[in-house]
Amino acid sequence: MTDATAGKPPRGGQMLAADGTPLKVSLRRAMRAQKLRALLLISPLLLFVLLTFILPIGDMLLRSVENDIVPSTLPKTVVALQDWDPKTSELPGEPVFAGLHDDLVIAVEKKANTRLGQRLNYEYSGFSSLMRGVVRDLKSMDTSRPFMEQFIEADKKWGDPAVWRTLKTFSGEYTSGYLLNALDMQRTENGIQMKPEQERIYLKLFLRTMAMSLGITFICLLLGYPIAFLLASLPLRTSNLILILVLLPFWTSLLVRTAAWKVLLQQQGVINDILVWLGLVADNARLVMINNATGTTIAMTHILLPFMILPLFSVMKGIPPSYMRAAKSLGANDWTAFWRVYFPQSIPGVGAGAILCFILAIGYYITPELVGGTSGVFISNRIAYHISTSLNWGLAAALATLLLVVVLALYWTYDRIVGIDNVKLG
């Protein structure tokens, strides 16, 4: 009889457990044991997720501010530059140039100069070629002459205070440069400013991602609501059958569905063929429905629709049909009964489905990549581009950080409205 509920009758105002210890203590002990057991069961997984998932993401967030390439490649220059006031239009003094020479000799030997140039080029266009040129420049330098004039002779860019300002601004271990870049901003002499109009792309992409995701979510709601309503109001046998039709696409590979849309939407695809055959569209004026925003919208709506229907359905299942009947018997017409009585009760489902769709939509990569062309791609595609093509990993991390912030905010809202525990699958 270890069960704590089997206490003896009170003696001296205190409940005692079977073994004679006070019930309170015994209970607390049991509770502690239970907590410990629970944590013991959870900890392997928690550790696993922390190590294989949370830590990598944290590591990536760090990359968005990491800048040690500058201080570690140009240690002497960075130190020497500390005394220079970037607000003046004067160049830094000879010690800085001498430091630069020493640093660059080592950098060229380690072949670190081009990487550094690439890094600084993100902030000041022209650094790449400047840093590639130093290999040639250093060879012709004479250590007995002042380095300042030799550097400026080799490349007149060294005589531009803006170059030095950039170096000084980005000489720290950490930088906000990538994050600013991800917001289409830059650091100038006059503080942080927006970039020139024609160079702004990320805010626009973020906005497009948001706008298209919102649009997709809205279409999903529009299409999903009637189906969920139908499912909830049909007898069980029929609704189960229809539910399987909804779940089938949900369970079908994402790539299969994207492939299907590619087949359907091409100019020489099934839909255009049918339209031409029906005579609705001329053969030489086939609709362009792929490699643009239309393609992304259609394919993603299809992919996300089940994520809208399922939460809606689970909420609608719980709305007693008698409410609608009561409203009607009190004189409401069909529409009023639906709009004033039924719809408000389905709002939690609408919220849950909409947030879920939206969260999933803004992070999409594969579908926009395959059917989006240039006008239908999302911020995710840009992140992938910076990782594998342009090699600007810091910027990729910064963009990912911003996207993550948005998603986590939505996740938090979702938890508030629906509760993570209430996520249902199938």
Add this chain to the structure above:
Amino acid sequence: MALPPYATTGQRVWFWTFRAICVAIIFFLIMPILVVIPLSFNAQNFFTFTPEMLRFEPGAYSLRHYQDFFTNPDWQAALWNSVRIAPVATLVAVVLGTLAAVGLSQSHVPFRGTIMAILISPMIVPLIISAAGMYFFYSRLGLQGSYWGVVLAHAVLGIPFVIITVTATLVGFDKSLVRAAANMGAGPVRTFFKVQMPLILPGVISGALFAFITSFDEVVVVLFVGSASQKTLPWQMFIGLREQISPTILAVATILVAISVALLTTLELLRRRSEKLRGMSPG
């Protein structure tokens, strides 16, 4: 929602319009999948219906794309990689996930909300972010481009599904059964395997199916974390879709749809069984 006999004309019209709209939406959901199936039997290398196919000439249909799938070394290597990766990732996710779900379902778990949020996060964080994070981090550990790197990444992506399905079955779990078992002298381990396990088994299996399909269908993370020797089926399909739509992809797609249908049926049967076991009405 049957139409009552006293319905007005307007109600009748609306009733049938509503049904028509619903049929159209379901058509939208199913059509892309249905289109793929006949096209995969195309005897030609086209992705549209040939006139011969529309006339149902037997010569217009063939199994050559299926034959290609089963004989082409690229596709076979991809299939083999998927088969090597997905079950192991599923196993890791299910074992750790079930234990944690049992732990989470106990009545007094400190920081339950936070822990739950962390464990579910792999499902919520956009895949490209997970992929980027793992790419950089696993590179540092030397796991990038290795079999275990992909397995670990896929396991962590499958975990939220296991947690969700298993906790869902535990919600309806009658705790007095555990007490009864303890009462009769069974230890916690024995109680788990003899009492809890059979009851939550449907949840565990459906969680495992979700975890399996997550790994089997995953392409973004494997593109970054994997290397050529871990090229999975979805990866091969992605290359095929980007580079050239070979009808073999449609054959693979059809096979995958058939697998989905089988899994879906299994899940539905499991759900019914679970509800019967827990004494709920089927629904």
Add this chain to the structure above:
Amino acid sequence: MSLRYILGAAVLVGLPFGAAMAADDIEPCDGCANSMTVVSWGGAYQTSQQNAYSKPYAELTGTTFTWDESSNEAVAKLRAQFEAGNVTWDLVDVEGPDSQRLCDEGLAMPIDFDAVLAPGDDGSTPTADFGDGLINECFIPQIWFSTTFGYRTDVAEWNGAVPTSLCDVFDMEKFPGKRALEKRPKKNLEWALLCDGVTKEELYDVLSTPEGVDRALKKLDTIKDQTVWWSAGAEAPQLLADKEVVFGSTYNGRLFAVIEEQHQPVAMLWDYEVFDFDGWIVPADLPEDRKARVMNFLRFATDTQRLADQAKWISYGPARASSQPLVGKHADLGIEMAPHMPTNPDNMKNYLVNNIEWWADHQDEVEAKFQAWLTQ
């Protein structure tokens, strides 16, 4: 489709062919690793390398090969491998400009060409034989390839007009329809300027001015809304074959496959095609046994005969001068390959060579500008 076609054909023809070559002498390799991971571009190109280089080599030495189709992400992935201190690749096929970058960053190993590579069949030294192809100290060229335009020959709206010059791509009046261009500034900017009245000689001088890039983009603006942008090499041929576009820029080998193997109504425009090299680099700091294996393979795979052999499966010109006369017929189609080579004099009346130095210097800023322009 075409890939499988080539693959099937290559297996059939490749086997006896490889056996016939076994008589060749090959230097013994002591203390060499017996496996190699080679990175290439996939598709028909990789198949041609396997047929011409790795299959015969494997037969002679028993080396096992693992192929990784990651060449278009080679710089990113090599960087990641170096950061992790775990380089798993032994030999990487890259384009000239990427090799420049890898060499600059110390990720690729400098090669002593005359010591490592085999002399030409005609007795010339490797340095002389490869000539202009040796664009930096790390890069061992394999092929010349060119990027050019293919066009549909069955476009009704053109009323029988046939494109003859590069600038017809920019002529929306006479040649309406969609175009496919690469989602990169390189080549597109040059072509735009050439059709905006800039001569070939002053091309890079104009591009170096602040207004140069803008001028090129402005020219591209005239066709921007009619352009599908591709990033994988096989996309443009596919788009052409699917009738999704009427003009498409792509590699000449891919167009060869569309025209000669798939018999699509597509023709090739040999005007201001852009020449480029593709070749090998060896990752720096490989362990001795792996390095020894790679060097042994490289000597074999880049000799005069082997380079000429590759042209049996793909229409790219061998990078050695001494290989040119040995180019024969297509292994499967039986057609003479010489007329389809980018190095064929008839195809070289008007051509362009990318200024690799200029691109290495300006790649980053121009790329950023181009990407911004693309999203406007």
